Structure formats: C-alpha cells, structure tokens
Amino acid sequence: MPLYQRVAERLRERIVAHTMAPGSWINEQALTAELGISRTPLREALKVLASEGLVTMKLRRGAYVTEVSERDLSEVFHLLSLLESDAAAVVAKQASDDEIAELSDLHEHLEATVDERDAFFAANERFHMRVLEIADNRWRNQMVADLRKVMKLYRHHSLFKQGRLQASLKEHRKIMAALKARNATLAQELMLQHLASGKEAAAKK
Numbered sequence: 001m002p003l004y005q006r007v008a009e010r011l012r013e014r015i016v017a018h019t020m021a022p023g024s025w026i027n028e029q030a031l032t033a034e035l036g037i038s039r040t041p042l043r044e045a046l047k048v049l050a051s052e053g054l055v056t057m058k059l060r061r062g063a064y065v066t067e068v069s070e071r072d073l074s075e076v077f078h079l080l081s082l083l084e085s086d087a088a089a090v091v092a093k094q095a096s097d098d099e100i101a102e103l104s105d106l107h108e109h110l111e112a113t114v115d116e117r118d119a120f121f122a123a124n125e126r127f128h129m130r131v132l133e134i135a136d137n138r139w140r141n142q143m144v145a146d147l148r149k150v151m152k153l154y155r156h157h158s159l160f161k162q163g164r165l166q167a168s169l170k171e172h173r174k175i176m177a178a179l180k181a182r183n184a185t186l187a188q189e190l191m192l193q194h195l196a197s198g199k200e201a202a203a204k205k
Contacts, residue, residue, distance in 0.1 A: 004044035007035060011045060015054050015065055016152045023067035026055065053150040068154045076147050077199035081192050083144050084128060087135035089188035092179050099134045100179055106130055107176045114169055124168065154202060164201045171197060 011031075014020040032042055046063045049055035056066045068076075091099070106127045113119035125148065132141045171194040178187040 002041075003037065004041040004048070007037065007041050008045035008048040010035070011049060012052075012054060012149075015049070016149065020065050022065050022153050024065050025061075026063040026065065028062065052146050054153065066150070066153055068150060073151065073154050073202055074199065076151050077195055077202070080144060080147050080151070081195035081199075083140050083147075084131070084195060085188045085191040087132045087137070087140060087144075088175065088179070088191040089184040090135040090137075091131055092182050092184040092187040095134050095179070103127065103130060103134070103179060104176060107172060110172060111169065114165055117165065120165055124172075127172065164198075167197065167201075168194070 011020070020026070026046065028039060028042055028046075032039055035042070046055050046057070050057050050063070054066055056064050058064060091103075095103075106123065110120065110123040110127055113123045128148075129141075129145070132144055171190065175187060175190045175194060178190055
C-alpha cells in the first residue's frame with residue numbers, strides 16, 4: 001500500500017473516532033513531524049479524505065475535519081434510505097439460500113452485542129454492508145460507504161441515544177424476517193423505515 005494511503009487510513013481512523021474533532025483545523029506541520037513524513041504524502045492523503053467528504057479544503061486556510069450539519073445529515077440519511085432499501089429488495093429477490101443464512105448469522109451476532117455499544121456499531125455496519133455486497137452493485141456500494149463515513153462525523157450519532165440500540169435491533173429483526181420470507185416489497189419498506197428512524201433519532205439532541 002502506498003504511503004499516502006496508509007497515512008489516509010490513520011487519519012480516517014482518528015476522524016471517525018473524533019480524536020480529530022469535527023470542524024478542527026488540521027495542522028500539517030505537526031502531523032508531518034508526528035508521523036515522520038514529508039508534506040507530499042500527507043497532502044495526497046488529505047486529498048483522498050476530501051474526496052470521501054471527511055476533510056474540507058478551504059482556500060488559503062488549509063484543511064479542516066468536515067463538520068456535518070443537521071441539513072447534511074438529513075441529506076445523507078435520505079440518500080442512504082434510497083440506496084439501502086433498494087439493495088434490500090434485490091437481496092430478498094435474488095440472494096442464494098446460503099447468503100440469506102449468512103445474513104441471519106450476522107443478525108444473530110448483532111443480537112449478541114446489543115449491550116456493547118462499540119461492538120454493536122461494528123456488527124450493525126457489517127450487516128448493512130453485507131446486504132449491499134450481496135445486492136452486488138459496486139457503484140451503490142461505494143456511494144453508501146462514503147455516505148456512512150460522513151454520517152459518523154455527526155456529533156450526535158443516532159445510536160448514542162437512549163433506547164435507540166434496542167429500537168434499531170427490533171427494526172433489524174423485521175428486516176431479517178422479510179429477507180427470509182423473500183418479500184422484496186416489505187424488505188424495501190422496512191429498510192426505509194429503519195433509516196428514517198435513525199434520522200429522527202439523530203435529530204433529537
């Protein structure tokens with residue numbers, strides 16, 4: 001992996017973990033000293049993160065960690081709901097029995113992690129991304145991956161809310177049941193509702 005990609009991955013992890021706070025200025029000089037690199041790979045890494053929406057480049061002011069507004073979040077959730085609900089319908093119609101069984105296993109893991117927030121986050125994302133992988137549209141997959149990165153920047157993540165993990169899990173159970181039943185229309189509608197509920201929870205500070 002090229003150096004700039006390794007640097008981008010390290011910075012991406014910090015941004016998503018909020019150790020580099022949304023809206024904060026990125027001190028290039030300090031980072032090059034800390035990482036023991038020149039400005040060139042750092043700037044290439046920042047271009048990668050800017051293309052993902054994680055970094056905002058400001059003319060004559062440098063790079064900043066993107067700060068996601070409520071409007072940004074609403075727009076991201078809107079696009080996610082369209083893309084992921086469509087994928088759920090495709091999976092219900094076209095997935096093999098083995099793929100449905102794999103999703104069921106991922107859902108069971110999600111059930112088992114509901115009392116461990118970080119593990120639940122990881123399991124939740126893996127389930128959603130696996131639905132997309134099975135639906136097998138690489139353009140949709142890339143769009144959703146980038147949108148989900150931006151969503152993680154929001155200061156008031158919906159899954160932080162009291163009771164949201166349990167509610168999200170109940171929604172996942174219904175989605176999984178619709179997928180097993182091969183009910184494409186219901187799977188699509190339930191995924192739309194699931195993401196709409198996430199958007200509503202995130203909006204409540």
